[in-house]
Amino acid sequence: QKRKKTKVEDVPTPQTVKRQHNPNLPNVIILATGGTIAGAGESAVGTAYTAGQLPIESLLAAVPEASKVANITGEQVAQVGSQAMNDTVWLKLAKRINELAKRSDVHGFVITHGTDTQEETALFLQLTVKTDKPVVLVGAMRSATAISADGPKNLYDAIVTAASNTSKGKGVVVCMNDNLYSARDVEKMNTTNVDAFKAPNAGPVGFVLDGKVAWYNMPLRKHTLDAEFDITNVTELPKVDIVYGYSNLDPAAFNAFVNSGSKGIVIAGVGNGNLYPALEAPIKAATAKGIAVVRSSRVGSGRVTLDAETDDKGLGTVASDEFNPQKARVLLQLALLKTNNQQAIQEMFFRY
């Protein structure tokens, strides 16, 4: 089997998969989107494979133990490598969770997802799902056809987490390699290793061992039911782009985004979100026109602080706090549904 290109456009109509029902077990819904967890390759020992090939039923077939933990219903929401994830699928996922969460017989959700952009989808759901029911994202670093595939164990752990009574009110979490991470803090930090996910500023919030979940740490920032974003009637998200910082930076990329109609721009700045001087005048001009500019950092951990080395007041910029550039982009897209006011957006970056 040769590697095929994943397509964004086709988000298929949900196919429902039902398994036998045990009235003594909680009902968990799996919403599948693709990724390595559903990946298949020619070789069991290589890293070449196509993400998002296997349907949800094949994933579940590899974890028969899951049927002792929960009644599982599956829906295929998308079938893509998560490099092809987009706003349409995010909105579709969040709306579907909000709809299903109203049902009293639904206990929790598992979202199977590629790992490349798992952190962005997790944060989007953390800020837009209106439920205290568990929402657990899960992926894999080795394809389903690889030796020591990690998907089945990760999926089992995610189902255990979504089925547990202790998981209520914890916000959206990512379950990878025995650990649970808050959607706010989790980042993919290794391109190929099974131990790819970390929350560099906060650490994991819990772990799953021997089919049991243990929680020991929670972010105090607002999420899910306490978040102010309502996507019920939203059909598209504001265009927000990212500009990478480096020495000798050419502001052409920033200016191109301004000219292409971006409503917001996140700078993956150097160090504490600092800017190459050639960016300052274009940023000032952009914020004066009402384009929101957020300073994040390319560093990968730590905070970007307000008015430290960079004059946020003078430039009209917002400091991203702990959000890395790709996550700052998600929050800014949601913030721009409500306001483009610098102060109001800054407060959101400190609230979530």
Ligand SMILES: NC(=O)CC[C@H](N)C(=O)O
């Ligand atoms: N480990 C993975 O899931 C990577 C596969 C693919 N690029 C994706 O993100 O879906």
